[in-house]
Amino acid sequence: MPAFQPLRKPVPRTWLMTDPRLGSRLLAAIQKLPAGSGVIFRHYELEERQRRQLFAAVRRICARRGHMLILAGEARDAAQWHADGFHRRNSRHRAIWHSAPVHNLNEIREALRNGAGILFLSPLRQTRSHPGQPALGPSRFGQLARLCQPAKVIALGGMNRAQAAKWPQTMVHGWAAIDAFTK
Template sequence: MTDPRLGGGLLAAVQRLRTGSGVIVRHYHLPEQQRAALLRDVRRICRRRGHFVFWAGNERQAIRCHADGFHSRSGPAGRSKLPRSAPVHDVTELAQAKRKGAQMILVSPLYATASHPGARPMGMTRFRRIAMHSGRAAIIVLGGMTAARGRMQDKRIVHGWAGISAYR
């Protein structure tokens, strides 16, 4: 997940990702044209390293930027031309993400995180409740994740993990 806190280290962080990883370009604070330029820079690295790149926003913007998919909780439900991911913090948001056709569910915050100071981590009980109702969607965990915490995840339930601070 891109974030302004990565500063000038963003592209280096993308270079360090394991082959087959993905990047969701957020940087919501940037005007759309600047964010699209950032996505192009990230996409160049992603193509060389076998990663995918998603645009945080609507599908039309993602298509215009040549992203591999889009990350959004809003917008029309049903089939999309591109793969979709969605943020989920509880079972209500999970139901909404499934109705919208999200193939990838980003569940957070599993642990305390600097991204959402003061947010209550969901813990394993709430996480498992969400995961057991996820259907065929790939589960990605985030929120206070580190490489060590990522390795501890049950691979039968969790497809992968995401982070921001973990890549600084």
């Protein structure tokens, strides 16, 4: 059962996963997201000071646009950095949003056991960010998405608005991408 999730913002249906490949286009991509979208801030490769500076710039845009901003990493860091939540499978925190990446049944169970209320299920289709990783495909993705309940499922992996529209909102709450927002 998902832990308490604050009601400050509704769970967005459209998400951007930050990635170093976006480079200088990152802030513009976040600015172009529909109002009330979500951003998962990753950028693990940066040293902490640089990561915090970039996070602060992203946070300013997210605040102006009404976006939910989730920090990939520890819950305590997300709380200290004033993120709306954290993105990690094996942690728990009851005062902020908790999302988690999941790819199989064991990871889904772990994330739900730890109270995640938003599950990023991937990869639905082949993706440039994980070359060579086999895609779940529609059938397996659908099976796993049903097992994510009661958490909100966000489809990830080769996604765009048209692909997301093919899934019933009762099964898939929303979608996330990197490349779809850079075109």
